[in-house]
Amino acid sequence: MPAPLSLPDLPIHPTAPLLIVDVDEVLARFMGGFERFIGRQGYEMRIDRFALFQNLYRPGEAECLDFQTGKALFDQFFYDGADDLDPVEGAADALAALSRQAGVIILTNAPAHALESRTGWLARHGFDYPMLLHSGLKGPTIAEMAGRTRGPAAFIDDLLPNLESSAESAPAVSRFQIIADERLRPYAPTAPDRHGLHEDWTTLGPALARVIGR
Structure with missing residues (x-):
């Protein structure tokens, strides 16, 4: 079983751009x-x-x-059941291209016993990046991560409370929302005036590229 990473363990380059990415409905069709x-x-x-x-x-x-x-x-x-998740279309290719210039950290709210299944799924589907298992609102953790680099940072999640938490704790971090499940999307709380809203990685990838200066 892989050893869990803690926040101080995360490999964050002090000058590189940073992308902080959720899993469910962002990379995986949960x-x-x-x-x-x-x-x-x-x-x-x-x-x-x-x-x-x-x-x-x-x-x-x-x-x-x-x-x-x-x-x-x-x-x-x-x-x-966590191995039986379909990857979100275009996400792996988009992150692979972005990772040539930016560090990528996976920040996922999941129970502690999800470590093995989640890291295994990510690796099998082209998302083999450092992952932090998390619980609760993500803003303070995002602020700590972003505070370790002088480069631009962006955070991608499906849940409005996490995006609002990031806005409060780390206002300099760019925020993007994506909800991959088309059935769920019409009911999702959004705030596109505060957090960039995207339906798929076709538009999200280029938006993130602009943030990191590609």
């Missing part, structure tokens, strides 16, 4: 993979809001699963 996993457990997903557990149902029932059941499925997914 909702689709999680939907397949819960289907094997006898549940179903009906996406009618921007949520996770509130979109999970027992077949034929109108009420969504209770939080405890949803959380148990989420935790089990990272033991038994």
Whole structure:
């Protein structure tokens, strides 16, 4: 099992640009993979809001699963199902090109036992960059990372609270939002006047290139 990286361990060059990248719905199509996993457990997903557990149902029932059941499925997914995620189209090629000039750090909110499955999935799909497992709002961690380089920095995530947290803690870091799942996207809270909003890496890649000066 790989050893977890801590924040001081991250290899951040003191003068290079820095890209801080989330995983789920940014690099990985999480909702689709999680939907397949819960289907094997006898549940179903009906996406009618921007949520996770509130979109999970027992077949034929109108009420969504209770939080405890949803959380148990989420935790089990990272033991038994996290390899079954499709990569987001264009993400690996875009990051590979950007990484020629910028450092890339993967910052993902996932349980501690997700370390092996998450690092393995990233490596298999062309995202073999240093990864930090995280919990909670990401702004303070982003501020610490960005504070270790004099180069420009950007942060990419699907969740508005993380982007707002970054804006508060690290206002100099450019922020971008992408939600890969087309079913989820219409329900997602966004603030395109504060955080660049993109539907795919076709436009996100060039936007990040402009930030790092390519």
